[in-house]
Amino acid sequence: MQTVNIHNAKTNLSRLVDRAAQGEPFIIAKAGKPLVKVVPIDQPAATQMKRLGFMAGQFSVPDDFDRMGDDEIEQLFGMNK
Structure with missing residues (x-):
């Protein structure tokens, strides 16, 4: 599962959300510490x-x-x- 830092997530949010909706969840981290996991709602x-x-x-x-x-x-x- 891909981990992205919060700055990168802000910059590429649309692309990351589209990929998550297609079944590729990802984790957003701040200073290397995982904060949230983004997954499709129906999964x-x-x-x-x-x-x-x-x-x-x-x-x-x-x-x-x-x-x-x-x-x-x-x-x-x-x-x-």
Whole structure:
């Protein structure tokens, strides 16, 4: 993968972006230190994985979840029915 310094990236941004859009990602560095990686939007990162959650499928949400504790909350704020 090509690494370009920030000055060179500013000077040649259109050309670099066109190449990245064609599948040639590049890294922009400042003083030799990598700062950002430019990749096409539709190309997911190699390490990116979709995760459903560590407890996916292990519990269910009750139908009245959004109303749970209503009575206690009303008592705390003095809004008894």
